[in-house]
Amino acid sequence: GAVVSQHPSWVICKSGTSVKIECRSLDFQATTMFWYRQFPKQSLMLMATSNEGSKATYEQGVEKDKFLINHASLTLSTLTVTSAHPEDSSFYICSATMYGSSNQPQHFGDGTRLSIL
Amino acid sequence: QQQVKQSPQSLIVQKGGISIINCAYENTAFDYFPWYQQFPGKGPALLIAIRPDVSEKKEGRFTISFNKSAKQFSLHIMDSQPGDSATYFCAASRPGGTSYGKLTFGQGTILTVHP
Numbered sequence: 001g002a003v004v005s006q007h008p009s010w011v012i013c014k015s016g017t018s019v020k021i022e023c024r025s026l027d028f029q030a031t032t033m034f035w036y037r038q039f040p041k042q043s044l045m046l047m048a049t050s051n052e053g054s055k056a057t058y059e060q061g062v063e064k065d066k067f068l069i070n071h072a073s074l075t076l077s078t079l080t081v082t083s084a085h086p087e088d089s090s091f092y093i094c095s096a097t098m099y100g101s102s103n104q105p106q107h108f109g110d111g112t113r114l115s116i117l
Numbered sequence: 118q119q120q121v122k123q124s125p126q127s128l129i130v131q132k133g134g135i136s137i138i139n140c141a142y143e144n145t146a147f148d149y150f151p152w153y154q155q156f157p158g159k160g161p162a163l164l165i166a167i168r169p170d171v172s173e174k175k176e177g178r179f180t181i182s183f184n185k186s187a188k189q190f191s192l193h194i195m196d197s198q199p200g201d202s203a204t205y206f207c208a209a210s211r212p213g214g215t216s217y218g219k220l221t222f223g224q225g226t227i228l229t230v231h232p
Contacts, residue, residue, distance in 0.1 A: 046220070
Protein backbone atom coordinates (compact mmCIF):
# COMPACT_ATOMS: atom_id res chain seq x y z
CA GLY A 1 0.00 0.00 0.00
CA ALA A 2 0.87 3.66 -0.23
CA VAL A 3 3.48 4.81 2.25
CA VAL A 4 3.88 8.25 3.73
CA SER A 5 6.94 8.94 5.84
CA GLN A 6 7.05 11.75 8.37
CA HIS A 7 10.20 13.02 10.06
CA PRO A 8 11.06 13.59 12.82
CA SER A 9 8.71 11.44 14.87
CA TRP A 10 9.43 13.39 18.05
CA VAL A 11 11.07 16.70 18.73
CA ILE A 12 11.65 18.67 21.91
CA CYS A 13 12.94 22.21 21.65
CA LYS A 14 13.12 25.49 23.49
CA SER A 15 10.57 28.24 23.17
CA GLY A 16 11.38 30.60 20.29
CA THR A 17 12.94 27.91 18.13
CA SER A 18 11.69 27.14 14.62
CA VAL A 19 10.99 23.49 13.85
CA LYS A 20 10.70 21.87 10.42
CA ILE A 21 8.68 18.69 9.86
CA GLU A 22 9.02 16.71 6.63
CA CYS A 23 6.35 14.63 4.94
CA ARG A 24 7.33 12.33 2.08
CA SER A 25 5.27 10.07 -0.13
CA LEU A 26 7.56 7.13 -0.75
CA ASP A 27 5.86 5.18 -3.51
CA PHE A 28 3.47 7.55 -5.26
CA GLN A 29 3.32 11.12 -6.50
CA ALA A 30 1.34 13.20 -4.08
CA THR A 31 -0.24 16.13 -5.87
CA THR A 32 -1.95 17.18 -2.66
CA MET A 33 -0.77 16.99 0.93
CA PHE A 34 -2.67 17.93 4.03
CA TRP A 35 -1.39 18.97 7.44
CA TYR A 36 -3.35 18.20 10.59
CA ARG A 37 -2.98 18.93 14.26
CA GLN A 38 -4.30 16.57 16.93
CA PHE A 39 -4.59 17.20 20.64
CA PRO A 40 -4.77 14.26 23.09
CA LYS A 41 -7.99 12.27 22.81
CA GLN A 42 -9.34 14.60 20.16
CA SER A 43 -10.01 14.35 16.47
CA LEU A 44 -7.78 15.58 13.68
CA MET A 45 -8.01 19.27 12.89
CA LEU A 46 -7.07 20.26 9.35
CA MET A 47 -4.58 23.10 9.31
CA ALA A 48 -3.82 23.51 5.62
CA THR A 49 -3.91 21.96 2.18
CA SER A 50 -0.88 22.13 -0.06
CA ASN A 51 -0.71 21.41 -3.76
CA GLU A 52 2.60 20.82 -5.47
CA GLY A 53 4.07 24.01 -6.86
CA SER A 54 1.50 26.38 -5.41
CA LYS A 55 0.84 28.22 -2.17
CA ALA A 56 -0.85 26.37 0.65
CA THR A 57 -4.47 27.04 1.54
CA TYR A 58 -4.91 27.54 5.26
CA GLU A 59 -8.01 26.80 7.30
CA GLN A 60 -9.70 29.60 9.16
CA GLY A 61 -7.88 30.48 12.36
CA VAL A 62 -4.54 28.98 11.35
CA GLU A 63 -1.74 31.56 11.25
CA LYS A 64 0.01 31.47 7.90
CA ASP A 65 3.12 33.20 9.20
CA LYS A 66 3.33 30.80 12.13
CA PHE A 67 2.93 27.58 10.18
CA LEU A 68 4.91 27.80 6.94
CA ILE A 69 4.13 25.09 4.41
CA ASN A 70 6.18 24.27 1.34
CA HIS A 71 5.29 21.63 -1.26
CA ALA A 72 8.18 21.91 -3.68
CA SER A 73 7.94 18.46 -5.25
CA LEU A 74 5.44 15.66 -5.79
CA THR A 75 6.98 13.65 -2.98
CA LEU A 76 7.83 16.21 -0.30
CA SER A 77 5.98 18.77 1.77
CA THR A 78 7.37 20.55 4.81
CA LEU A 79 5.72 22.30 7.74
CA THR A 80 7.81 24.82 9.65
CA VAL A 81 6.54 25.98 13.01
CA THR A 82 8.19 29.38 13.42
CA SER A 83 9.13 30.83 16.79
CA ALA A 84 7.41 27.93 18.54
CA HIS A 85 5.87 28.43 21.97
CA PRO A 86 4.51 25.92 24.52
CA GLU A 87 0.97 26.32 23.16
CA ASP A 88 2.22 24.95 19.82
CA SER A 89 3.00 21.63 21.48
CA SER A 90 0.86 19.03 19.75
CA PHE A 91 0.82 15.99 17.47
CA TYR A 92 1.23 17.07 13.85
CA ILE A 93 0.19 14.64 11.12
CA CYS A 94 0.48 14.91 7.36
CA SER A 95 -1.40 13.02 4.70
CA ALA A 96 -0.92 12.68 0.98
CA THR A 97 -3.18 11.90 -1.92
CA MET A 98 -3.10 11.81 -5.69
CA TYR A 99 -5.05 14.16 -7.89
CA GLY A 100 -7.98 12.59 -9.63
CA SER A 101 -11.14 12.76 -7.59
CA SER A 102 -12.26 13.32 -4.05
CA ASN A 103 -12.47 9.55 -3.73
CA GLN A 104 -8.71 9.15 -3.76
CA PRO A 105 -7.80 7.97 -0.26
CA GLN A 106 -5.58 10.02 1.98
CA HIS A 107 -2.57 8.15 3.30
CA PHE A 108 -1.26 9.39 6.62
CA GLY A 109 2.20 9.64 8.07
CA ASP A 110 2.88 8.46 11.61
CA GLY A 111 2.89 11.97 13.00
CA THR A 112 5.38 14.21 14.77
CA ARG A 113 5.06 14.87 18.46
CA LEU A 114 6.24 18.40 19.10
CA SER A 115 7.04 19.49 22.65
CA ILE A 116 8.06 23.09 23.28
CA LEU A 117 9.68 23.80 26.62
CA GLN B 118 -23.29 21.53 7.70
CA GLN B 119 -19.73 20.31 7.42
CA GLN B 120 -19.92 18.28 10.60
CA VAL B 121 -19.80 14.54 10.92
CA LYS B 122 -21.16 13.33 14.26
CA GLN B 123 -19.76 10.09 15.62
CA SER B 124 -20.97 7.91 18.46
CA PRO B 125 -20.31 6.41 20.90
CA GLN B 126 -17.32 8.27 22.30
CA SER B 127 -16.02 5.05 23.82
CA LEU B 128 -16.95 1.40 23.48
CA ILE B 129 -16.01 -1.71 25.43
CA VAL B 130 -16.56 -5.09 23.82
CA GLN B 131 -15.68 -8.63 24.80
CA LYS B 132 -13.41 -10.66 22.55
CA GLY B 133 -15.44 -12.28 19.81
CA GLY B 134 -18.22 -9.71 20.03
CA ILE B 135 -19.43 -7.20 17.47
CA SER B 136 -18.30 -3.57 17.70
CA ILE B 137 -20.60 -1.01 16.11
CA ILE B 138 -19.71 2.65 15.60
CA ASN B 139 -22.14 5.11 14.05
CA CYS B 140 -21.74 8.35 12.13
CA ALA B 141 -24.22 10.89 10.82
CA TYR B 142 -23.70 13.75 8.41
CA GLU B 143 -25.66 16.74 7.15
CA ASN B 144 -24.02 17.71 3.88
CA THR B 145 -25.59 15.71 1.04
CA ALA B 146 -22.69 16.73 -1.21
CA PHE B 147 -20.41 14.29 0.60
CA ASP B 148 -19.57 11.43 -1.75
CA TYR B 149 -16.80 9.48 -0.04
CA PHE B 150 -16.92 7.97 3.43
CA PRO B 151 -13.76 6.34 4.82
CA TRP B 152 -13.06 4.85 8.23
CA TYR B 153 -9.66 5.20 9.83
CA GLN B 154 -8.04 3.28 12.68
CA GLN B 155 -5.49 5.02 14.87
CA PHE B 156 -3.21 3.47 17.47
CA PRO B 157 -1.58 5.66 20.16
CA GLY B 158 1.34 7.65 18.82
CA LYS B 159 0.61 6.70 15.22
CA GLY B 160 -1.13 8.29 12.29
CA PRO B 161 -4.55 7.10 11.14
CA ALA B 162 -4.63 4.13 8.79
CA LEU B 163 -7.37 3.66 6.21
CA LEU B 164 -9.55 0.67 7.09
CA ILE B 165 -12.37 0.68 4.60
CA ALA B 166 -14.31 3.24 2.58
CA ILE B 167 -17.64 3.46 0.80
CA ARG B 168 -19.37 5.60 -1.81
CA PRO B 169 -23.06 6.51 -1.55
CA ASP B 170 -24.09 4.35 -4.50
CA VAL B 171 -23.79 1.17 -2.42
CA SER B 172 -25.46 0.30 0.88
CA GLU B 173 -22.86 -2.06 2.26
CA LYS B 174 -19.21 -2.92 1.81
CA LYS B 175 -17.37 -5.74 3.52
CA GLU B 176 -13.65 -6.35 3.84
CA GLY B 177 -12.73 -9.22 6.11
CA ARG B 178 -14.15 -8.59 9.58
CA PHE B 179 -14.96 -4.95 8.77
CA THR B 180 -18.27 -3.88 7.23
CA ILE B 181 -19.60 -0.43 6.41
CA SER B 182 -23.37 -0.02 6.29
CA PHE B 183 -24.57 3.11 4.50
CA ASN B 184 -28.06 4.64 4.68
CA LYS B 185 -28.23 7.50 2.20
CA SER B 186 -31.76 8.61 3.06
CA ALA B 187 -30.96 8.80 6.76
CA LYS B 188 -27.53 10.32 6.08
CA GLN B 189 -25.92 7.77 8.36
CA PHE B 190 -23.19 5.19 8.06
CA SER B 191 -21.71 2.72 10.48
CA LEU B 192 -18.72 0.47 10.97
CA HIS B 193 -19.22 -3.08 12.18
CA ILE B 194 -16.26 -5.08 13.44
CA MET B 195 -17.13 -8.75 13.63
CA ASP B 196 -15.34 -11.18 15.96
CA SER B 197 -13.62 -8.25 17.71
CA GLN B 198 -10.09 -8.96 18.95
CA PRO B 199 -7.91 -7.26 21.58
CA GLY B 200 -5.67 -6.11 18.73
CA ASP B 201 -8.60 -4.09 17.41
CA SER B 202 -8.38 -1.84 20.47
CA ALA B 203 -7.72 1.59 18.99
CA THR B 204 -9.42 4.87 18.17
CA TYR B 205 -11.68 4.80 15.13
CA PHE B 206 -12.60 7.83 13.07
CA CYS B 207 -15.26 8.14 10.44
CA ALA B 208 -14.81 10.81 7.81
CA ALA B 209 -16.45 12.28 4.74
CA SER B 210 -15.34 14.32 1.77
CA ARG B 211 -16.96 15.99 -1.21
CA PRO B 212 -15.80 16.74 -4.71
CA GLY B 213 -14.98 20.08 -6.21
CA GLY B 214 -14.38 23.63 -5.11
CA THR B 215 -12.20 24.70 -2.24
CA SER B 216 -13.11 21.58 -0.30
CA TYR B 217 -11.66 19.26 -2.93
CA GLY B 218 -10.41 16.11 -1.27
CA LYS B 219 -10.68 17.54 2.25
CA LEU B 220 -11.77 15.10 4.90
CA THR B 221 -14.21 16.07 7.64
CA PHE B 222 -13.56 13.79 10.59
CA GLY B 223 -15.91 12.55 13.26
CA GLN B 224 -14.98 12.98 16.90
CA GLY B 225 -13.53 9.49 17.25
CA THR B 226 -14.46 6.35 19.19
CA ILE B 227 -12.07 4.68 21.59
CA LEU B 228 -12.63 0.95 21.25
CA THR B 229 -11.44 -1.43 23.95
CA VAL B 230 -11.74 -5.17 23.36
CA HIS B 231 -11.34 -7.23 26.50
CA PRO B 232 -9.79 -10.69 26.20
